[in-house]
Amino acid sequence: EYDGLMFGQFQYHAIPFYKNRYVKHVCQVVQTIMLGLRCHRRRKLDYIHSYDPLMLGFAAVILKILTGAKLIVEVNGHLKKDGFLDRKGLAASVKRTAFSFLASLSLKRAAVIKFLNDEQKVEWQEFLKDQKIVLYHDFVPTHVFKSGQTAEEPYIFFIGYPFYRKAVDILIAAFLEMAEEFPAVKLKIVGHCPGGDAERQKYIDMAKGHPRVEILKPVYFDEAIRLFEQCRFFVLPSRSEAMGRVLIEAMACSKAVIGSRVGGIPGLVRDGENGFLVESENVQQLAEKMKVLLSEENLCAKMGQSGKAFVEENFSSQKYVEFFLDMLRDADHG
Template sequence: MNILMPTIFHPYTGGITYHVDNVIKHLTDISPYNFHILNYNFQGELKKLPPNTWVHKVKYIKGIRGPTYTFMGYSIGKKLIEKYNIEIIHSHYAFPQGFLGALLSEKYNIPHVLTLHGSDVLLLSKHPVGKILFNYALKHCDRIICVSKYLKEQLPREYQDKSEVIYNGVDFSIFYDEGIDEDYGLFVGSFVPQKGLYTLIEAVKDIDFKFKFIGDGPLFREIREYIERKGIKNIQLLGRKDQMEVAKYIRRCSFLVLPSTSEGLGMTLLEAMASGKCVIGSNVGGIPELIRDNYNGFLFEVNNVEMLKEKIEILVNDRELRRKLGKKGREFSKRFSWEGVAKRLDTIYREVKGDRLI
């Protein structure tokens, strides 16, 4: 089966790239799928790709990336559909990818599956213009996949019947309990406002314990300058790391913190649990679907610096509790597998293709 997939992908890093990479790897284990990815343009060539995967670069103009990706992607997408007999379009993120998928689906009467990952539902759909684009993508798709119950609950009522929840999986080959605790707290994620980094910085700046932040983004330079200006010595900014490096830092940390103000699910929480680590997360979005307070970690109220500081200090001062909560998290994480995600997607692909033939 030939699948056209408008999505961000390697060499770009992040949760969607990681999700798509794992989905493709496990789907090709089930059936001889071929994937044609419409990715944002990038320099050079990719050294390694999943099986049966071709990446097609879509040029865009910086500052108007979404509209120009849609315009250029539509032209490339039409050629790919006609050349490779595309049978299903599976878009990741509502705009521009889902919007582009909807346009191509309408033109060629091809089934369209749309996976919503978080900020498209929580932020894009609330924007006056973004809402129009978001609703068009949802209207013109056969099936909607949400990565958490919380995201599904945010969708308009008319789309509830064709939407379902499929949680992300965990790659247990790199996220596992190594039995090592090197006495540092960890944050992994994008340096964007909704990750709540300033709340975390204020909570930990006076704690006698090391903290490492992995990631980059629009706020990276601002946060680095803030840390230097305030003379904060216990926070180390490591910048962007590849997946293998991230996994190593997670396996060796004491605990992981996700202080988001908005979050679709929070994949780093699952990865930390799979590595036998306890976690702390804000009580928002899909995070409470993963953290059971006082069972596999702690929840704190959004932007509550004192509450977060209190939870962190509990773990800093009790290595045995860290281990105990981490073991429970490890057991909890076992229900999230990429094999399960791929099996369900394989069924969905066959269902939507069959529905169009009726």
């Protein structure tokens, strides 16, 4: 129903979604290639921009060969650090082989590779040669986020998934450590659980029935904006995080933030200025920083204002457009 929608000069195309895990990736690659060729027949493609270096990257390489367009490949996570490459067994071995083949195929044929942080460049070094490398944030529509008044019932906010990678278990444990000192404050956790109700129940059980811990299912974007605008502050205690766009969204609402010292988070959180950095999986340290922001409202507000200015200067919607156009120019000269 959304195929062909126009947004200004941008046209949106959709491909069918396949639930069967054995054929869905192959079908999506074929559909993507066919869609790209149809677009190319209507109007010559100048650039092909792949959101990841794996299955989409494979489709993008085929389209590059067939159309002659310049290829741009994004790497949007710490895929090599997420654990599946270290697993044992035949299935894991097949995945490792496929991973190396697909990543090498797409990245080595790209005119430009976009990373989110410097750690990714080191992580993917084996696939890099003379490609142009650019580093900048994912698009966040900062212009739709406004500075909001904290709700009458104050709450600490988290939104994201998967819960384990985002260290929701650490966040719950840290909140339980300090909850008695702040009897009016809630913890609101929002996100999708790929494991369904059983996985969500596991995190509910971690909260030990605490009445001020809310673990909510995903919400629409407008509701997510409201939750950002009305929270006291935002926490992202991830075990792995290439960027953390939710931190930008929170700061766009003039909210102080707490993030773990991993991946791209230190590039967003200026420790002591717009929020705090904590060591990953350190429950006590996270609890202490949350207590500081709850105890010192003026500091929390000042950090929120600093974060707002930081986002407007470095991560605004317009700034993304500037980075993106620079990337296209790099591809032209690649």
